[in-house]
Amino acid sequence: MLDAVDSARIRAARLAVGGDVRIAASPGHTVPEAMSEAAAALPGVRTAVEVWTDDNAFLFGTVQGSTQVAVVVADPVRYAELARRTGRGGFDPALLAPGAGDAPVPALFSSGLARLARPGGEPFRLHLDSGGELRIRNAAVVDGTPARPDGGGAVIVLPAGPATAAALPRRPGPDRWFAVGAVDEDRLRELVRATAPAGQASRFRVETAAAAAAGLGENPLQRSAGRLFWGSLAGALGFALLAVLLTLVRAAPERAAVLARLRTMGLRPRQGLRLIVVEALPQAVGATVGGAAVALAAVALLGPYVDLTTMVGAPVPPGLRPAVRPVLVQALGLSALVALAVFVETAVSGRRHITTELRAGDQR
Structure with a gap:
């Protein structure tokens, strides 16, 4: 938009x-x-x-x-x-x-x-x-x-x-x-x-x-509408990040125990990090691609009926065409945000002592 x-x-x-x-x-x-x-x-x-x-x-x-x-x-x-x-x-x-x-x-x-x-x-x-x-x-x-x-x-x-x-x-x-x-x-x-x-x-x-x-673009209505769109985007990114973090935290004990056992068999810390990233990224990338496809489909279906005259500030022909670049930028940004969250969570959980994780795994 x-x-x-x-x-x-x-x-x-x-x-x-x-x-x-x-x-x-x-x-x-x-x-x-x-x-x-x-x-x-x-x-x-x-x-x-x-x-x-x-x-x-x-x-x-x-x-x-x-x-x-x-x-x-x-x-x-x-x-x-x-x-x-x-x-x-x-x-x-x-x-x-x-x-x-x-x-x-x-x-x-x-x-x-x-x-x-x-x-x-x-x-x-x-x-x-x-x-x-x-x-x-x-x-x-x-x-x-x-x-x-x-x-x-x-x-x-x-x-x-x-x-x-x-x-x-x-x-x-x-x-x-x-x-x-x-x-x-x-x-x-x-x-x-x-x-x-x-x-x-x-x-x-x-x-x-x-x-x-x-x-x-000096009209207060147009500026407010633009801030509303950016606010909705920030809210969507915040909820996406929260969902990723909750998923990672929920699976953190099991993941830490698995990493501890693999390290006793010679797995290096960097290899463990790559393993966690490879495990988490497919679902994140799939969700991102699906969301981008839904966004483009929504524009294709509803775009011809959108009148941007009020937001532009001058008479313009009705219609909203799909723009790949903005959707792609947001999709790639969301994927990068997910990867960063996975990296930080893995780095934090990887500092725990291997013996502690093995004992916790035995109790479970």
């Missing part, structure tokens, strides 16, 4: 940010080229892309006549990689390859906008807020896009290049920068302050998926 909550929270945070890291310029400003290049060179950055956005464009040729749309312009290859790693709006960058001559510019339409497209109405006319105008065609439909984390209903993604550059005369550069990778937030903020124009550092907002995920 906790592993699924953490994973879902990270995915929700990445979708909200549009990647692992985002630098957003305030309206009317752009991200300087020196800033985006320096940020892309930071350790941990795997994919980085500059994005130009326009929230006040109009598309002509829809069933409504004209529709206000949000436009995203980015390098198709890098933006497709960003979408793939983010898990929203993945597409083949070849779909945005420009045509020959005066062919309409290929574009990606959001699913909400595609429903408004007039059948056979291509090409469309796109009027940008900058004053430029483009003839575009619907190359594919996507369910979302990283640069619009709010999931706006009418979004168009255009390829950066000569075909679109002519329509953007008033925008000298991109106003968004996205990246995927393990980027140090403090180092990125320091870089933004150092590369921002004089006195304009406050016009650039830095957001990270790690900070967004931490914010999702």
